[in-house]
Each structure stands twice: as structure tokens, then as C-alpha cells.
């Protein structure tokens with residue numbers, strides 16, 4: 618994404634839930650492509666979309682429209698299936714983040730079990746890489762998952778921040794420490810660390826301050842806040858909170 622300034626923490630905005638609201642009525646409004654344009658105006662660095670197997674929010678036809686609506690790089694979140702691989706190879710997004718969709722693909726923390734699924738993931742990662750798509754694995758902040766990403770040749774891991782976001786009391790510092798340590802471990806091993814899930818105005822800054830992190834992907838909270846303040850304002854505020862700690 619922003620390759621000119623590696624110190625800047627990129628903000629990828631996940632616009633899936635614009636499509637969730639659209640689909641509630643079955644029409645064309647609100648349009649995720651319009652949301653992508655507003656994200657670009659507001660200082661977002663990328664657009665993240667998750668084409669789920671059940672198409673519960675983003676649909677196939679949204680992918681091209683969203684990509685055509687802004688010059689921002691697209692990060693396609695996808696399950697490790699032949700169907701999604703074929704779609705990714707057709708659309709050639711800037712990045713593809715492999716996420717778990719079924720229970721058996723996850724670790725207890727909700728991340729992809731990259732360590733337990735090497736053989737299934739290896740051909741998918743290599744075909745995406747061969748197509749010039751930057752592959753990321755959405756994993757728990759766990760050394761085994763980083764090791765698995767290295768074995769798979771994935772250049773990026775995105776740490777699942779759900780445990781951190783849901784932690785209470787002393788557990789918050791413990792969960793933050795794991796992400797701090799794993800971001801350092803990933804970077805030391807040549808893997809670019811990203812983070813996302815459950816991030817809000819209240820909890821983003823300790824994560825944004827982790828120096829090795831290159832990108833945060835944030836969706837649900839920003840779209841929720843947009844109901845009250847507008848999408849441009851919610852993205853700008855998140856951007857400002859991230860910049861304050863860098």
C-alpha cells in the first residue's frame with residue numbers, strides 16, 4: 618500500500634458491513650463502492666472486503682465495482698477454498714488475506730490454524746504468490762503460527778486482535794504483550810505483521826503504537842460509528858488516533 622513511507626501505519630477499512638445493511642433490504646443502497654470512495658477521501662490506505670462463501674455481505678459483482686471505484690489497493694479476505702482461489706486469481710487484488718470460515722480451520726482464538734493445515738494451505742499460498750498477490754494469513758499471535766507462515770512462504774501475517782479487544786482488567790496487558798512480542802518475532806523473521814479485529818477508538822492506540830506493525834484492518838466499529846457521525850468522520854478519527862501514537 619503506502620510503500621513510500623514505511624513508518625506510516627496503514628489503515629485498511631473493511632467495508633463488508635455497508636453491504637450487510639444493503640442486503641437487509643435487497644436493493645442497491647447503501648453502495649459499498651461509494652463507501653470505498655469516501656474511505657479514500659478520508660485518508661484510508663486500502664479497502665478490505667471479505668467475500669464469504671455464503672455471500673452474506675459482499676457479493677461477487679461488488680469486487681470489481683469496489684476495485685474500480687477508487688485507486689486504493691484491495692485486500693481480499695478469503696477462505697482457503699478452490700472457489701475463492703479462482704476468484705482471487707481472476708480479480709488480482711493487491712493482497713489476499715486467508716481467513717478461517719469453518720470451525721475446524723480455526724484455532725481456539727479464532728485465527729487460521731496455519732500450523733495444522735500446512736498441506737491444504739501450501740498450494741493456495743503459492744498460486745496466489747505466483748500471481749503477484751501479497752498473501753497474508755490471519756492468525757493468532759502465537760509463535761507456532763508465525764513459524765507456519767514462514768514455512769508456507771507467506772510474506773505477511775495479520776494478528777487476530779479479538780482476544781485483546783474482548784479482554785477485561787489485567788488480561789488486557791497480557792493480550793497486548795502477546796501481540797507486541799509476536800509483531801517483533803514476525804518482523805525479525807522477515808514477515809510483515811498486520812493486525813485487526815474488534816479495534817475501536819478506545820482500544821486502537823496501544824496496538825497502533827507497536828512499531829513493527831505495518832497495517833491495521835478495521836471494519837465493524839468504523840461502519841457502526843459512521844451511522845452516527847458519517848463514514849468520512851469515523852475514518853478520519855481512527856486515522857488521527859493511529860497517527861498520534863506513531
Ligand code: PXP
Nearest residue numbers: 755813814815816834835836837
Ligand atoms: N481482519 C480480518 C482478517 C477480518 O476477518 C476482520 C473481520 O472481518 C477484520 C480484520 C476487521 O474486524 P472488525 O470488523 O472487527 O474491525
